[in-house]
Amino acid sequence: MTKKVDKVQLVDLLSNETTTTGSLHITPSHIIFRSDDGSREIWISTGLIGVIERGSISANGCALTIRCKHFRVISLLVPRDKTCQDLYETLRKIGEVVNVKDLPAFDIRNPQTNSGGWNRLEFSIEFSRQGVSSEWQETDINQNYAICDTYPNRLWVPTNATKNILEGSSKFRSRGRLPVLTFFYKPSSAALCRCAQPLAGFSARCVEDEKLMELIGQANSTNNNICLVDTRPLMNSFVNKVQGKGYEDVRNYNNMQFKSFDIENIHVMRNSQQKLLDACSSGRTITEYLKGIESSGWLKHLKAIVECSLFIAQSLHKGISCVVHCSDGWDRTAQTVAIAQILLDPFFRTIHGLQVLIEKDWLAFGHKFDDRCGHVGALNDEAPKEISPVFTQFLDCVYQVMTQQPRAFQYNERYLIVIHEHVYSCQYGTFLGNCESDRKDLSLSKRTNSLWTELDTRQDDFLNPFYEPFAFNEILDLDTRSSNFSVWSSLYNRFDLAAHPRENMYDSLMNSMEHVGVLESHIAAMRMKIAELRGLSASMIDSGLSSTEGVDDKLVLESPSSKESVAESELELVDDHLGRRVIRWQRLNEVYNCSSKRCMAEFSSNVERKIHCHNCGKIFCRRCVDMTSDESERICLDCAKRNQ
Template sequence: IKFVEGAEGSSSSVEKLSLTTTGCPLVIQCRNFRVVHFVVQRERDCHDIYSSLLHLLHPVSYEELYGFSYNPKQNDQQREEGWQLIDLGAEFERMGVPCDQWQLTDVNREYKVCETYPRDLYVPITASKPIIVGSSKFRSKGRFPVLTYFYQEKKAAVCRCSQPLSGFSARCLEDESMLQAISKANHNSRFVYVMDTRPKLNALANRAAGKGYENEDNYSNIRFQFVGIENIHVMRSSLQKLLEVIGTRSLSMSDYLVGLESSGWLRHIKAIVDAAIFLAKAVTVEGASVLVHCSDGWDRTAQVCSLGSLLMDPYYRTIKGFMVLIEKDWISFGHKFADRCGQLDGDPKEVSPIFTQFLECVWQLTEQFPQAFEFSEWFLLQIHEHVHSCQYGNFISNNQRQREELQLRERTHSLWAFLMSEKQNYLNPFYSPAYSEAHPVLEPSTLPYHFKFWRSMYHQFDRPMHPRQSILKTILTLRENSRKAESTLRALESVTHELFVRGEKKSRRD
């Protein structure tokens, strides 16, 4: 087999090209945007490799994924300790929940109210079980409003849900009572912001299908806000256009810039950041609680809630805290990683780079606030790599119920334990805890020139620079070498001092 250097490409695929004089070409496009070209001398061998790769590319069951056969030689106790590293109950306690206004409810303990939500959910004290159940029946996929972040300083809450099944005129008293309960749980504000993350035209189109958005005439305590993030199909198309541009060899600067603009990719990134900024300001400045939703509440809602929380809370800007944030807002609340990342042989129209966009938004923030983040971009790239590798069980399947049915805690290993064991590799040398203490809430600029093309993500295999050889890694190495040199210098100074003292004592005796 002959390896030929490739360029970045689109999504994961394998293609067998026509036979040439040198052999049979095989092109593999990876989910981390790498494209590898092989030339196999014998056509029969090429066909066998091609068939095997096709099978691996489109598994029909979760058990075929790498995570179920991966064995890092850990015993059961070590495996369980890895899974126990992230404790969402402890995370809500860190926020100050449960408290006098928010309670843990067992209404979904058996996944009977909402099968895509986690077992443990936090709701207002005044939200009774009939209100919760009634609200869930009026929300798409049963995803009723629940707490995802509590800002203790202002007693303001960030809640999430899916769109209401309101159509043009339907209403639900239990759902209205639920929003009233969220409003009453915050004594510092007389209203709740309802953020619909979709473009208004999309939400209006959903009304024709019996869904839509809240009618302010029925919800007297809300202020409505559309923020205009496009749907999964637009995002998939946008990434495809971006990759086509950057995968073109010998591209002129003008064509590159035109292609980057026409892809719309950075415009979509900006829209997500804009929404997160609105959320953070509503909570931290106005002291208002905010309810966020899109259509089903597991794509754009996850992006905005997690990014907004990261802007408000320095803990989420640490390595451990960022893991907790992903576990809470993405994994536990049912972002469909299996569908969006194409883990199994399913509908290609369900695949979309929603989580990739979130990681890029975080990277854009690290570029504006290099002192505010404990982790470097290599940490984000590693997470992206393993979301798609399925080497660890954290991101396998679509929700917590499915993960329990697959017994992932017993049969696979946790990515978080692996990342924590290699924490030194992901540290940002510019990180300053003092800076985060002085600037707990980040206020990024969304002027166009602040948004950059993330070369390390989409062109990370360019030669000669690999992310492991990035400027940050170089600085970390220099800092470590400097630390070792200083330690050696102190040891030598100590030895020199000791020899001097001995010499002085000997001189006195003589």
Template sequence: MINQVNDVEMVRRGVHTPGTLHLTTHHLIFRENAVSSKEVWVCYPIMAYVERRPFSAFTGFSALRIRCRDFAFLSFNFNNERDSKAVFDTLMALACVPCVDHLYAFYYHPGSAERTVNTWDIYDPVKEFQRMGVGTTIKSWRVTTINEDYQFCPTYPRVLVVPASVPDSVLTYAGRYRSKARIPMLSYIHPLNHCTITRSSQPLVGLKQNRSAQDERFIHAIFTTTKVPNTYGASQENLIVDARPTTNAIAQTALGAGSENMENYRFARKVYLGIDNIHVMRESLNKVYEALKDSDITPLPPNRELLYKSGWLKHISTVMEGAVLMGKRIHYYHSHVLVHCSDGWDRTAQLSSLAQIFLDPYFRTIDGFIMLVEKEWLACGHRFAERCGHLSSEKSFVQASDKGGNTGSQSTAHQAFSNVMSAAKSAAEKASAGGGGGSSSHGASLKYTAPIFHQFLDCVYQLLRQFPDRFEYQERFLRRMLYHLYSCQYGTFLYNNEKERTDANVSQRAQSVWDYFVVRKKEFINPRYLPDLDQGDRGADAVIFPDPKNIRWWHEVFGRSEEEMSVVTLNGIGSTATAQAEVQNRRRLQQYQQPKSQQQKPRLMPTSQSHTYDSLRDVASSTLSSWASTMAASSNAWANAASPYIASSSAYLSSSYADAVEQPRASEIESSLIYHPSHKSAFSATLSTADSDVSLPTSDYSRSSQSTTTTGERELEDTREHEAIEKLAGMSLDPLDSYSLTHGGNSDEAYIPETQ
């Protein structure tokens, strides 16, 4: 064990800084030699990977490269092999603790400000559901005490809210039909129409296609807690959402689980969202790390091709699409939604939380967001300890071999040390398991780690970016929460469920993470927040729905600029070339933006520019007309291909040349054609299979055919064209049309959008 090493060089983003390295019980601290004496603190649990590189005569130093879970990348250079080896062994001994009780949270002494608050009781489930109307204005729901001692469902909270018409005896039998007895429980009641979000685990259908009359009665009671209002478009086609890909859900049938047989739930529809499991998400984030892996030794930008291949933005988009689907079914169609994945504590928590942020402005405040995390993640049993891997593994500490063959004895010694550490950890886990100080289950394999909560925070970041004036908290609030998810400085995220936290008496032994945020609340206020926009909290104005395709990298969390990481194409995700083209286009457009005092009256473009603009306008008009004429018979790929094109073009089609004479407008239309070449191929591919019987305005209304018309005829046709384009831009499909629906067993049923 070693406490201090002098003459160490820290490398960060290619910048070399000399200083002194200190190894405390819970932190690695680097202090610069400069007069400012700046310090860099790294807590041991946040270190995801440590690699030691032996001394090289070529470089003249031995190095430790550290990759952190908050995407900080550091490298420390030592003048001799002895110090490097000693620091490496000490880090591994201090980071790989045998049980939860050895983590920093149980030794942390808060500052004076945090000592004045105690936020362990900040969340009161009864008060939260009363805020929604349970037991006050809404009588169709009740609080049950069936799980008061956690015997009914150890991974559920003590307080459960269920339909008032369902007695506890039905709940008991229904629990036997749901994985780990995680029955449907209430998460949210929409104040506008009292429709609900309920969550559960998968049913135990199995190969024998088992069914449960109690479970069917239970879900039917949930879906009948409200009546269809007498308003246009209120169809109340209640929805069962299975977050998994269809194949994954079917594969679970062989293991005795599966998905609902809709022959037994004819009062609802079912949809598969196709969100991948924890293993896919973990590998996706690992590829992001791979794209950033040299961020310690080089100032160069990340590998954008690897970022694209990671699929991280695709996964974020898929989760957002599912949440938007749920929110729109509740708000626009007055329907109830039951959501589950496998066990109901990963994808289910993501979808339920996001849908509530869309529907309720309360959860877009700091206090409301804390309530949401407590209710949907902590109380409902998201396995934070297992997914975050707070207890580091020796496998995360790697000693690179010397290609010169001079470290054989050192590698042997390192292996011996690792064996001793593993044996000591196993012995400590066995002892603590018997004494109640900590559970050996926390030492689970790293194969169960996954960035599920990180993904949720990333989705919220996308909302902040699309609606910057609708959130009280800012991006840094989310970034600090991600940091403390892994820092183990507070006890909130150290366990897998409410029962484990109660058994460990963590509220008496550690601080709550909300202490940190409550006493620093002013630091996280969004200066652009306009609460007046959400004053009508029972009306449509308080609801927001993001564009799931408008996804960008959360560049702040990676310590990068947006231009370094953003990859933009037709569907919001793409290659390096398109990202660079988008950046160049933005810069070119900014050249034409002048202060208001310098703006002049619009001036006519030269004749050549006028001709170019008209040509571009005719091309866009023709393309939009073709899209409109084939929309009814086309696939969802059509809509995905056409929507960005329409967004960038339709605003200019209804204007005359004289109204659009400024160069920025012409440039923007031009850029939509130049930097999105996939438009043409997507349109051509769809046109070849389109239904030609549908007739909508086509080139009859083109500018090129107006040369012989009178002024009155031209104005009439201008009006027709304008109306046609407005109608086209206003067309929308039911969100269910984007997903695979099942109804009546295994048979597929065509779905007719109510908007047609």
């Protein structure tokens, strides 16, 4: 299905005036707006369609607003009421996917030749890297997802835990999610385990579960104490007791202390984010903005998540093993254990390490990406209630940590924003499905592309120039006072260019470093050429003419004019080499579109990196530049063609 509507007007949301007239193209995978003069082209994956709003008709046309899941808002004026209604119904139908197999990821037009992204996590390799002690072992008790269909196929448990203990604990935990290892902190031999709430009610207990908790504590020979972290507000946990669930009675568990945190549920977080987005919308006064941010409670929620994560990290650092759960163990639990590992382990602060962490604690341990991101289930009345920005909050918390410790991370905020976009875009299979078993049933590794493989080709876009890899090997120190939490405007106001500096600090520094490197390489090449010319000149003076040449030729070569002509011809080669290099590069804040006349892609946000051609010094989008065959230079396609 392909649909085209002409004479559509794109409205500038800042000035609320019509700025561009063009055509709207709707395909199964993308919505495309293309201006009539070719100056603007906007592509939006259909997976990013959030809310479609149809306004009233006016003299200028009928208003249609597309609110996207990556926080872009497209406001259009459609010439006729009937055309607008048709567009509205078409876009709603595209955005309301019922079958996961209808998502764009399954329509692969360019299959990846390298499928390494699907093998990013191997539990045995990862736990070996962590240095897991002999007190822990791999078990196949969940083979074919026998005791828990939302857990990984292979689990790590205390060595002395028998099959009866594991099965008994699984039956006592919500969704069968028994306590299992997710991280081993080698410096103190403390373990971080995760699970779901117990089915305890007001009086129920489970001997097998109590024994498993005891074995988790005993797995650390230096400290048998264990801390049970319930991420939910205590009142919420108590309400769950009425439903036969709730929290552990520490009187039944040996050497256990209990700690509760006030991280709210998915419904509160969904409403909080909507209030945040309303506050960040254009046209508000400073007073309205600040009141909106405060009433949203978003920063308060981030603070609660980070404080809980810091407590877990500090406990492990002190040698106290922790078991963490919320209700079902796939939302708040995933957030806090993942942030705690980032605080403790420098590996998870690298580009590759963050991918492993997401694969482990979000994908393998069953965060429900389909439900939480609204990938599918639009015809189910309960589906909208399952949507919640849980993973967005996790990325926001990582960003908050990065702002306090900018030199501790290999990646920059662009990396987090790109991951966030593609969680929702559904162009890759990485974040489809609710758990590992879902992804196997869908054969995603064979039928879709991996986001990680794509990001591997763009690693230079995500590098942090301030990164010091060996300076932060201990637990990261954080200040969790409220004043240290701020709105992540690069994400929530990503497409509002007026809200950002004209030059991104990271990009400016990386650009300067790259430019210096190119100039130094150029200087080195010139020095080599000068040395060659000096050697040629000395050779001509010292040796005169070859013995095979005649006297007349010798006279010609020894004449001053002849020597000068030879030198001039060599210098012309140097000049030609210089002529293909521009010393001054275009400034980042002076360019708004790709310099390729065939492309002219708009840099609609700071996430789209502006890339310089090492040859002509102009700025291009990533699609219009490539590396030379020897990987030494990045040049635009036009210069590459001229140099052939």
